[in-house]
Amino acid sequence: MAGIWIYSEDTIIAQQLITLGRDLAGQLQEKVCVLTIYEQEVQSLIAAGADKVIVLKGDNVWPESYAQAIAAQTTECQPTLLLVGGTLRGKDLAAKVAARLQTGLITDAQSVKVVGGLLETERMIYGGLAVCTEVLNGMNVITIPARAYEVPVADVGRSGEVVTIEVKTEDVMAVGNVCPIVRQGVDITSAEKLVCVGRGIGKQEDMKLAEDLANAMGAEICCTRSVAEDYHWLPNEAYVGISGQKVKPVIYLSMGVSGQVQHVAGIRDSKLIVAIDTNENAPIFAAADYGIVGDLYQIVPLLTEAIKNK
Amino acid sequence: MATIIACYKWVLDEQDIKINPGSLDLDTSRAKSKISDYDRNAIEEAVLQEEKTGAEVASLTFGNSKAKQSLKDALSRGPAKAYWVNDELADKADALVTANVLAAALKKIGQYDVILCGEGASDTYAQQVGPRIATLLGIPAITFVSEMKIESDKVIATRKIGDCTEEVSVSFPVVVTLLPEINKPRIPSLKQVLGAAKKPTTEWSIADLGLTTEEVTAKNKVKSIKGFVMSRKNVIYKEGTPTDKVASLVASLTKEGVL
Numbered sequence: 001m002a003g004i005w006i007y008s009e010d011t012i013i014a015q016q017l018i019t020l021g022r023d024l025a026g027q028l029q030e031k032v033c034v035l036t037i038y039e040q041e042v043q044s045l046i047a048a049g050a051d052k053v054i055v056l057k058g059d060n061v062w063p064e065s066y067a068q069a070i071a072a073q074t075t076e077c078q079p080t081l082l083l084v085g086g087t088l089r090g091k092d093l094a095a096k097v098a099a100r101l102q103t104g105l106i107t108d109a110q111s112v113k114v115v116g117g118l119l120e121t122e123r124m125i126y127g128g129l130a131v132c133t134e135v136l137n138g139m140n141v142i143t144i145p146a147r148a149y150e151v152p153v154a155d156v157g158r159s160g161e162v163v164t165i166e167v168k169t170e171d172v173m174a175v176g177n178v179c180p181i182v183r184q185g186v187d188i189t190s191a192e193k194l195v196c197v198g199r200g201i202g203k204q205e206d207m208k209l210a211e212d213l214a215n216a217m218g219a220e221i222c223c224t225r226s227v228a229e230d231y232h233w234l235p236n237e238a239y240v241g242i243s244g245q246k247v248k249p250v251i252y253l254s255m256g257v258s259g260q261v262q263h264v265a266g267i268r269d270s271k272l273i274v275a276i277d278t279n280e281n282a283p284i285f286a287a288a289d290y291g292i293v294g295d296l297y298q299i300v301p302l303l304t305e306a307i308k309n310k
Numbered sequence: 311m312a313t314i315i316a317c318y319k320w321v322l323d324e325q326d327i328k329i330n331p332g333s334l335d336l337d338t339s340r341a342k343s344k345i346s347d348y349d350r351n352a353i354e355e356a357v358l359q360e361e362k363t364g365a366e367v368a369s370l371t372f373g374n375s376k377a378k379q380s381l382k383d384a385l386s387r388g389p390a391k392a393y394w395v396n397d398e399l400a401d402k403a404d405a406l407v408t409a410n411v412l413a414a415a416l417k418k419i420g421q422y423d424v425i426l427c428g429e430g431a432s433d434t435y436a437q438q439v440g441p442r443i444a445t446l447l448g449i450p451a452i453t454f455v456s457e458m459k460i461e462s463d464k465v466i467a468t469r470k471i472g473d474c475t476e477e478v479s480v481s482f483p484v485v486v487t488l489l490p491e492i493n494k495p496r497i498p499s500l501k502q503v504l505g506a507a508k509k510p511t512t513e514w515s516i517a518d519l520g521l522t523t524e525e526v527t528a529k530n531k532v533k534s535i536k537g538f539v540m541s542r543k544n545v546i547y548k549e550g551t552p553t554d555k556v557a558s559l560v561a562s563l564t565k566e567g568v569l
Contacts, residue, residue: 064453067445088471092453095405095438099445104406104529107436124538125434126324130336133533140530172450177477181470193568217569229491236491242435243348243490251568261324268540272568274559280548289543290562292555302556307569310560 002078003052004028007035007070007093008085009063012151014041015048017083019149020112022049027114030080035073037066039164046160048152053162060169063089067096069167074101079139081119083112086143094141104140112142127242128265145246147189181237186220188238193219194249196240196267197227200256200277200296204233209300210255216307222247224263240266255296259284276300312365312423312460312482316356316389317412317443318349320373320380321433329537336537343376345383348428350495351488355458356426357388358493363460368393370419372411374400385506386498392509393419397516404528405434409442411526414519416447423482424465429454429489440487451485452478456492 004021008014014034021032031051036042042053056069074082074097084094086108098105109121110131119136188194195214197207207221214221221234228239240247241263248269255276257263264287267273275288276296285291292299326341345353356367369384371377372395381392395415399407416422427440444451452458456475458467466479470489498506516526545562547555563569 088454091437092441092451095441096445096451098406098438099409099442102406102410102525104404105436105438106530107430107434107438120533125535126322126327126336127432127435129324129327129329129538130535131538132535134530135533137530170450172480173452174479175476176479178474179476180474181472225490230494243429251563251566264540272563272566273542274563280546285546286544287540287542289545289566290559291544291546292559293546293548294552294555298552299556302552303559306556306560310564310569 002080003031003033005033005035005074005079005082006050007082007090008087009037009089009093010085010087010146011036011038011041011044013085013087013090013146014045015151016147016149017085017144018045018049019152020144021083022152024081024112024114024119028080033079035070037063042162044154046158046162047154047156049155049158051160053160055162055164056167057164058167058169060171062173062175064092065169065171065173066167067093068100068170071097071100072167073165074139081139082141084141084143086145091143094143098141101139101141103138104136106134106136106140106142108145109142112144124242124265127260127262128268129261188220188222188240188247189245191220191247192250193217194222194247194252195219196252196254196257197221197223197234198254198257199224199226200258201227204231206297207233209296213253213255213300213304213307216304217251217253219251219253224257224260242266254284255300257284258282259287276303312359312363312463313421314356314359314365314367314424314426315370315416315419315422316349316353316367316426317370317439318353318380318384318428319346319408319431319433320344320371320377321346321431324433329539334536334539336535343380345380346428346432348430348432348488348490350387350428351490351492352426352428353384353387353389354493354495355488359424359460360388365424365460366390368419370412370415371395372397372400372403372408372415374398381511382503382506385509385511386503387495388502390509392511394511394513395516395519396513399516399526402528403526404530405436405438405442406529407526409439409446410521411516411519412439413443413446414521415514416443418514418519423463423484424460425483425485427485427487429487440485444485447483447485449483449485450480451487452480453487454489455486456489458486458488458492
């Protein structure tokens with residue numbers, strides 16, 4: 001039946017992907033079909049715009065164990081495309097599905113478009129240095145990051161087809177001891193204002209400079225990879241970059257951040273980027289809206305005072 | 311004794327890639343190559359496990375003829391031997407092809423208990439070769455691992471997946487993909503670098519692996535690769551006293567309405 005297929009173990013992301021799915025389905029004159037492992041979400045998915053929902057019913061609560069079942073459904077029904085929510089669980093599953101189908105998998109597509117009847121995707125490569133545009137050949141799997149699209153407004157009057165399929169899950173792995181990661185402070189991915197600390201800060205005590213500025217601004221604190229991974233001054237969840245968090249604050253202000261391409265890839269959706277660093281040639285300045293070339297140990301306390309006195 | 315195989319990709323160092331300002335084409339002419347950053351964690355973890363459990367460690371890569379220089383680099387980091395699938399097709403390979411080739415090479419090697427991969431390559435960061443290999447070999451994959459240990463014929467690992475961690479245990483053979491936080495790769499000593507030249511290497515071409523043309527042909531067509539240019543205001547205050555510069559910045563930020 002062709003169609004644009006969507007799967008995420010996170011129903012909110014599945015709904016976000018329906019926004020993209022409906023757009024593509026409209027252009028290609030196809031239907032949107034959502035696969036879910038949660039029977040209770042059927043109505044919300046239809047209300048969000050699914051024409052059809054396939055409920056995969058298995059005994060395993062571990063989402064990754066449904067890869068084989070999703071691959072089998074995909075082989076049987078031959079959709080045009082399978083969009084998968086780009087969580088880490090989603091990426092794991094997408095790769096296993098793509099391997100079974102011997103098809104392409106576009107990871108973290110920034111855009112999916114119909115150009116001359118063919119699907120085209122864009123994604124970052126070389127740590128964010130470049131954008132690779134690909135023309136898809138046949139059925140592909142694409143993962144889309146969370147929050148890339150809005151959740152559609154629910155239309156509770158919509159109706160859709162519902163199919164429930166009993167599936168066999170892969171039960172090779174013993175999964176236990178699932179612990180939520182307790183974040184210190186707020187989730188930086190949803191912070192409105194961020195102060196970012198880089199290696200220009202020489203010792204842990206000097207983190208106070210950043211804290212004072214963050215307090216004056218009403219901002220949260222994030223950091224570069226080495227500050228978290230090498231120095232452990234902040235938890236790993238606080239580092240920004242291509243392998244860390246991607247942030248989109250109204251203002252991102254960095255101190256002592258050189259601006260390696262992998263870091264800049266994580267801040268590019270910020271509305272305003274401000275940088276303070278001693279090195280005039282630091283790449284962060286090319287990525288910044290405003291900046292001060294200077295010693296952060298002089299500049300930051302002055303800036304904190306100036307903001308406090310406003 | 312477990313056999314561990316650490317997979318790695320020989321990639322261009324993105325730090326050396328320049329963007330042509332007019333065309334936005336990439337200039338890779340001066341770019342050196344390196345073992346993909348995250349794959350160094352895979353090699354390091356294999357060696358750490360060897361130190362703890364006495365496992366036997368080998369490295370495996372798929373690359374063109376230039377990847378020859380990677381063998382010594384990989385071996386200086388600790389593995390006892392290196393496998394290399396040397397083929398110019400690597401230049402055009404996507405993750406589908408890479409996984410097919412590596413899985414076929416692993417079958418040819420024949421003996422593997424734990425296959426370690428970085429969570430993604432530092433050039434494409436497609437984060438899929440590890441779980442693809444597992445699927446092709448019909449074995450489980452433990453992805454995004456922040457801690458692991460080997461106990462007799464099992465891997466016990468902590469996965470870190472977004473908002474939670476989970477502990478999983480799986481019997482051999484298994485593919486494990488590692489988060490960079492799992493370890494800190496050591497810099498090889500001079501002795502290790504010199505010793506690397508004496509370690510055995512095995513070289514195959516794709517033809518040795520019995521793959522079909524379809525299995526080694528990239529699925530999609532790359533239409534373009536263009537440098538990403540961020541359009542920003544680039545108002546940088548360089549001159550004047552620190553107080554002047556701060557005053558200018560505060561004035562600008564006030565005007566933007568972000569303070």
